[in-house]
Every structure is written in structure tokens, then in C-alpha cells.
Amino acid sequence: MSKHSNETAQSLGHRLLADMIRIRVFEERCAELYGESKIRGFLHLYIGEEAIASGVMSSLGPTDAVLATYREHGHALLRGISAESIMCEMFGKSTGCSGGRGGSMHLFDETTRFFGGNAIVGGHLPLAVGLGLADQMLGRSDQVTVCFFGEGAVAEGEFHEALNLAALWNVPVLFCCENNRYAMGTSLQSSESQVDLALKAASYAIPAWSVDGMDVMEVHKATTKALTAIRAGGGPMFIEFQTYRFRAHSMFDPDLYREADEIEQWKQRDPIVTFRERLLRDGDVTSDEIDQMWAAARAETEAAVEVADAAPLESVDTLLEFVTLDTAPRENAANGPPIINDDEVWP
Amino acid sequence: MSAAGEGDIRSMTYREAMHEALHEALANDDRVFIMGEDVADYGGTYAVTKGLYEEFGRDRVRNTPLSESGFVGAGIGAALGGLRPIVEIMTVNFSLLALDQLVNTAATFLHMSGGQFNVPLVVRMTTGAGRQLAAQHSHSLEGWFAHVPGLKVIAPATAEDARWMLPTALADPNPVIIFEHSGLYNDRGPVDPDTGPVDLDHAAVRRSGSDLTIVASAGMVPKALAAAEQLDKSAISAEVVDLRSLRPLDIPTLAASLERTNRALVLDEGWRTGGLNAEIAATLTDVCFWSLDAPIARLAGAEVPIPYAKHLEIAAIPQVDDIIAAAANLVRPIG
Numbered sequence: 308m309s310k311h312s313n314e315t316a317q318s319l320g321h322r323l324l325a326d327m328i329r330i331r332v333f334e335e336r337c338a339e340l341y342g343e344s345k346i347r348g349f350l351h352l353y354i355g356e357e358a359i360a361s362g363v364m365s366s367l368g369p370t371d372a373v374l375a376t377y378r379e380h381g382h383a384l385l386r387g388i389s390a391e392s393i394m395c396e397m398f399g400k401s402t403g404c405s406g407g408r409g410g411s412m413h414l415f416d417e418t419t420r421f422f423g424g425n426a427i428v429g430g431h432l433p434l435a436v437g438l439g440l441a442d443q444m445l446g447r448s449d450q451v452t453v454c455f456f457g458e459g460a461v462a463e464g465e466f467h468e469a470l471n472l473a474a475l476w477n478v479p480v481l482f483c484c485e486n487n488r489y490a491m492g493t494s495l496q497s498s499e500s501q502v503d504l505a506l507k508a509a510s511y512a513i514p515a516w517s518v519d520g521m522d523v524m525e526v527h528k529a530t531t532k533a534l535t536a537i538r539a540g541g542g543p544m545f546i547e548f549q550t551y552r553f554r555a556h557s558m559f560d561p562d563l564y565r566e567a568d569e570i571e572q573w574k575q576r577d578p579i580v581t582f583r584e585r586l587l588r589d590g591d592v593t594s595d596e597i598d599q600m601w602a603a604a605r606a607e608t609e610a611a612v613e614v615a616d617a618a619p620l621e622s623v624d625t626l627l628e629f630v631t632l633d634t635a636p637r638e639n640a641a642n643g644p645p646i647i648n649d650d651e652v653w654p
Numbered sequence: 655m656s657a658a659g660e661g662d663i664r665s666m667t668y669r670e671a672m673h674e675a676l677h678e679a680l681a682n683d684d685r686v687f688i689m690g691e692d693v694a695d696y697g698g699t700y701a702v703t704k705g706l707y708e709e710f711g712r713d714r715v716r717n718t719p720l721s722e723s724g725f726v727g728a729g730i731g732a733a734l735g736g737l738r739p740i741v742e743i744m745t746v747n748f749s750l751l752a753l754d755q756l757v758n759t760a761a762t763f764l765h766m767s768g769g770q771f772n773v774p775l776v777v778r779m780t781t782g783a784g785r786q787l788a789a790q791h792s793h794s795l796e797g798w799f800a801h802v803p804g805l806k807v808i809a810p811a812t813a814e815d816a817r818w819m820l821p822t823a824l825a826d827p828n829p830v831i832i833f834e835h836s837g838l839y840n841d842r843g844p845v846d847p848d849t850g851p852v853d854l855d856h857a858a859v860r861r862s863g864s865d866l867t868i869v870a871s872a873g874m875v876p877k878a879l880a881a882a883e884q885l886d887k888s889a890i891s892a893e894v895v896d897l898r899s900l901r902p903l904d905i906p907t908l909a910a911s912l913e914r915t916n917r918a919l920v921l922d923e924g925w926r927t928g929g930l931n932a933e934i935a936a937t938l939t940d941v942c943f944w945s946l947d948a949p950i951a952r953l954a955g956a957e958v959p960i961p962y963a964k965h966l967e968i969a970a971i972p973q974v975d976d977i978i979a980a981a982a983n984l985v986r987p988i989g
Contacts (some may be wrong), residue, residue, distance in 0.1 A: 372735070406768025415767035422734060422771065427758045433724045434759065437731020437739075444687070444713060445736055452731075465754070468724025475719070629769040630803045632827040 325600045326361040330381035332604035346397045351378040355553035358578035362526025372452040377412035377426040388416045390611035401621035429463030439478030459490025470511040477542035484547045492564035508545035520548030669839040671817035689716040690742030722751035733775040743779040760829040761804030775829045782873045784837040789959035794923040796833045797930035800900040807900040809833040811875035813843035821851040835873035857904040863893035866917035871897035874921040881977035916947040926954035
């Protein structure tokens with residue numbers, strides 16, 4: 308169950324707004340740091356989509372499992388991985404949450420059961436089924452595995468295999484499809500014969516519906532409802548969150564495939580701006596409180612940058628670590644292999 | 655139900671040995687379960703899991719749809735979630751549908767996560783030709799998997815190893831792929847019930863000899879031993895080393911053998927180009943160069959998809975006579 312299950316609507320609103328602001332500030336700073344060459348490799352920004360991670364993460368309990376994509380800084384931050392250790396990871400430092408091995412696309416954290424940062428589109432969906440199967444077979448009936456993926460994953464075979472297995476085995480998994488309408492530069496309309504993604508999921512006998520992913524409260528409500536049903540033994544569920552990324556696919560992307568008008572229209576629905584306006588209008592938050600949220604997020608991010616800048620690089624001596632784990636030597640290994648009379652083995 | 659500690663060495667087929675190992679694993683550890691195509695009611699394509707679902711139920715002997723990537727990925731997730739899955743893939747050819755999961759995920763998760771998430775997964779699959787199953791069920795691609803850091807790759811060649819490698823693989827914190835040569839299932843050999851889990855790190859000298867070392871694995875091992883018997887009649891004494899583990903390779907055992915014999919013939923049922931035996935030959939050349947009396951020889955599968963017709967299939971992979979000829983030529987070169 309969510310650790311915040313008793314909180315009031317007002318404090319929930321505060322928390323969701325503050326969460327979205329934390330992601331926005333963190334990622335805008337990441338973009339600057341990319342320009343300064345502090346962060347390298349691929350950097351996929353989530354700006355514009357913050358309502359989804361905020362609404363979903365705020366619904367989870369501490370022992371639930373999370374799998375995300377390569378656009379996962381926000382999910383990681385709200386799952387409870389510290390801004391410092393995420394920033395250190397993006398700087399390639401030894402104190403990063405993946406020891407500098409993963410970078411922006413591969414954030415991992417054992418204590419919060421955050422299983423990546425997965426960058427093969429659709430590849431982590433079967434893992435979610437397996438994690439759910441483990442919960443089911445080990446009798447951990449209060450745990451749910453939440454799996455984020457973009458609409459591009461729907462074209463992959465692993466999406467279909469995973470949804471079929473999940474339904475067949477009735478595993479406690481929530482599939483969260485973040486439909487930002489473009490798989491890199493390929494639009495949903497140009498890549499799918501059926502663009503109703505909830506309908507696709509429903510064809511596997513999975514309860515599925517579509518939600519406005521720009522409205523954090525709608526995301527939170529839909530997720531809470533789904534999680535309650537899954538925890539009650541309802542099996543896998545699928546939610547499509549309709550959203551839009553305001554930035555290009557990655558820092559390498561010149562964004563030639565979207566009309567400026569389209570981007571501008573979606574920016575009018577900025578999840579932070581619209582939710583802030585709603586809270587102000589309803590008297591649930593004051594301008595001062597909002598200013599404090601931005602200030603706190605900036606302080607958090609700047610502290611993370613400072614730590615990451617000063618953090619040590621991993622020693623090259625550790626290059627070959629974490630490839631396989633050592634196994635204890637076996638008793639009968641010490642004396643070398645026996646010489647076997649081949650007549651006995653091969654009559 | 656384990657037979658361990660009950661004394662007498664028994665004669666078992668490779669299939670029976672593997673079945674008993676699976677039975678013991680299910681009986682000993684509630685976290686262990688088997689999943690794959692037709693592992694339950696059908697009893698497994700090669701009848702290795704026959705009878706297990708009746709005893710352990712459908713949850714623990716779990717049929718899957720024809721979704722190799724899906725159920726191998728589910729195995730990875732289950733391993734991450736605390737179970738000890740044994741995933742059966744019908745043949746190595748079908749495992750190509752799950753390469754993404756095995757290479758991009760199972761092999762990388764520990765590293766990408768900075769050591770936080772290991773994947774204690776066991777994957778079993780058949781390999782090899784000899785049953786006239788043609789070009790989509792007969793290949794030997796284990797060398798591809800042996801190329802990948804993060805995986806452990808083993809190939810039992812004897813009933814004893816078929817019986818006792820599995821518990822070690824299950825205890826291993828890393829993903830372990832077990833290749834079972836389909837031509838071995840009916841072969842019979844002694845199994846010691848008291849052996850217990852064997853190490854996966856060492857090659858085994860299956861036959862001692864002094865004139866050359868024949869390096870073999872899986873289905874090539876019985877052929878190498880048969881060839882060695884024949885070579886004896888020509889006064890050529892062949893030592894046969896069974897690799898057992900394809901990754902990591904036990905170079906010290908191979909090198910020690912080569913230091914005794916000064917010549918080596920490295921067998922591979924897979925294709926020659928880029929084959930695992932090229933890796934072995936190159937490494938042994940580095941390590942043993944000053945002990946070599948001849949260049950290290952290789953014998954591998956022909957560069958062709960495996961054909962259906964019996965005589966063509968026989969011609970496509972190394973046979974006992976080919977091994978005898980290659981060994982004899984290495985020891986007493988013709989011309």
C-alpha cells in the first residue's frame with residue numbers, strides 16, 4: 308500500500324506538483340550539463356511527460372518493483388533514488404547509482420527495487436512478467452510490478468509475448484504505456500495499423516484503458532485504482548497515458564519530424580502549468596508555496612551537480628568487475644578432473 | 655528423492671541422468687521451477703521432463719506458449735524476483751528468438767546495474783546434428799554464446815556430467831546456459847550417486863595419451879574417444895580432453911595436456927569460420943608455442959546449413975574417420 312494512503316487531497320496536490328517540478332528542474336539542468344559536456348552519451352529528456360511518473364510513483368508502495376525505459380530520470384528520482392546518485396551516474400562517476408557503468412539510460416537501485424533503465428525497446432516487458440510471477444509463486448500478494456514503456460514498444464514482438472504471458476498467468480503487473488506519439492521520429496499513425504493501444508492490450512484479455520497523461524491527478528487516480536485491483540488478485544492491467552515530449556528524442560535529434568504548431572499546442576497543456584493553475588484557483592496552494600517548490604528543486608539539483616562534479620571516477624582497475632559474480636570453489640574442484648576409463652563411459 | 659549417498663554406481667542414459675537432476679532440483683528447492691514449450695503434458699520434446707509435472711504440478715513445471723523471447727525474459731525477471739528458474743528452449747536454433755533476452759539482458763544486468771542485480775538463471779537447450787532434422791533444428795551455435803561476457807556456457811558430454819552439472823548451475827549466481835547434444839540422450843554411462851555438484855570450471859581428461867591432444871566438447875567427445883581407440887591400433891596414442899565449460903575456457907588443463915603431447919587437434923561441430931575452436935587454437939598457440947611439434951589443427955563442421963539427407967548430413971559434420979585422418983596426419987604428416 309502507498310505510504311501516503313491517508314493524506315488529504317490538498318497535501319497530495321502539493322506533493323504531485325512538487326514532484327513534477329523536481330523532475331523539470333533536474334532535467335533542464337541536465338540539458339545544460341550536456342551542453343557543457345559534463346553528461347555524454349545519449350540523454351533522453353522527459354520534459355512535458357512529468358505528470359505520468361509523478362502520478363504513478365506517488366501511488367506505489369515501498370516493496371513494489373519498477374521497470375522503466377531509457378527516458379527514466381524522473382521515474383528514478385521519484386522512486387527515491389537520490390538526485391546526487393543519479394547525477395553522479397550521468398557524470399560517469401563511481402558514486403553513481405550504477406557505479407558509472409550505466410549512465411543516463413541505465414539507472415538501477417536495489418533498495419527501491421528499481422530494475423532499470425532498459426534501453427532495448429520492449430525488452431524489459433517480459434522481465435516484468437517474471438518479477439510478477441516471482442511475487443505470485445512466493446506468495447507476496449501485496450506486491451505489484453510496474454512496467455513503463457513508450458508506444459513504440461507496442462510494435463515489438465516482446466510486447467505481445469509479454470502481455471499474453473501476463474494474462475495467461477494472471478501476474479500482478481501494471482503495464483504503463485507512455486504514449487508520447489513518436490518512436491524517435493516515427494509517428495504512431497505511420498507505424499501502427501491500429502492506433503488504439505488500449506484495444507490492443509484488451510485483445511489479450513487484460514483490462515485496459517486510456518488516460519490523459521498531461522493531468523497528474525487523473526494519472527494518480529487511474530493508477531491507484533488499477534493497483535488496488537491488482538493487489539486484490541485482479542491480474543495484469545494496462546493503462547495508456549496520452550502525453551507529449553516537449554524536447555527532441557535525444558540531444559542528437561534535430562526534431563525535423565514534428566510541426567512547430569503541434570509542439571506549441573501541446574505546450575499549452577504543460578502538466579506543471581495547468582496543475583499549478585488549478586491548485587491556485589482552488590486555493591489549495593499559494594504562490595509562495597509554489598516558489599518554495601521551485602527553490603527546493605533547484606537546491607536539490609545544484610547540490611547534486613556539486614557532488615557529482617567533485618565525485619571520483621571509478622578506477623580503471625575495476626574495469627572487469629560486475630561481469631560475473633564469483634562462485635565459491637567446490638570441494639571436488641581442487642584436485643583437478645578425474646581420468647575416466649572411456650570403456651565405462653561409452654560402451 | 656535424490657539418489658545421492660545411496661552407494662552403487664549406476665548405468666544411466668544421458669536423458670535419465672538429466673531427468674534425475676531436474677527431479678532432485680524441484681524436490682530440494684521450492685524456488686526452482688521449469689518452464690518451456692511442452693515441458694508438462696508432452697514431457698519435453700526430448701522427453702527429459704517426462705513425468706515431472708504430474709509430481710510437481712503445473713506451476714513448477716510450466717508450459718509456455720511459443721514465445722521464446724517472452725519466456726526467457728520472464729525467466730530473467732523471475733530470477734531477479736527470487737526464484738530459481740530452469741528455462742528449456744527446444745533447440746539452439748529457436749534460442750535465436752530469445753537472443754535479445756540472453757545477450758542484451760541476462761548477460762548485462764549485473765554490469766549495467768553496477769553489481770546490484772545478478773541473474774541466477776539456468777537455460778537448457780539442445781544443440782547439434784545427427785537426427786536428419788535439417789537446417790533449422792540441427793546447428794551448433796554454442797560458440798556464439800561462449801563469445802558473450804556475463805554468460806556461463808557448459809556442455810555436459812557424459813551421463814555423469816548430465817546428472818551433476820545442473821545443481822552447480824542452479825547454485826551459480828550468474829546466468830548459465832546448458833547445451834545438451836541431441837545425439838547424446840540415449841547414450842549410456844556410469845553415474846556415481848555420491849558425486850554431488852561438480853565444478854563447472856575444469857575441462858576433463860577423458861582418456862590419457864602421449865602423441866596428441868584431441869580437444870572436444872558435447873557430441874564431439876564420444877566421437878573423439880572412438881577415434882582414439884582406432885588410433886591406438888595404429889600406435890598413435892591420443893589424449894582426449896572434454897571442455898565441459900565453453901565459457902570460461904579452462905586453458906590451463908588444455909595447456910597441461912598439450913605440454914605432454916606437443917600436438918593438438920581441436921574439434922568443433924559448429925562452422926569453422928569464427929568458431930570456438932579457432933579461439934582455443936589461437937590461445938593454445940600463444941601459451942604453448944615453444945612446446946608445439948606441429949601447428950595446432952582444427953576440424954569443424956562444413957560451411958553449409960545442415961542438410962536433410964542422411965549422407966549429406968554425415969558429410970557436413972566431423973565424423974570418427976575424419977578425426978582419425980586428421981590426427982594421423984598431425985602425428986605422421988603425409989607428404
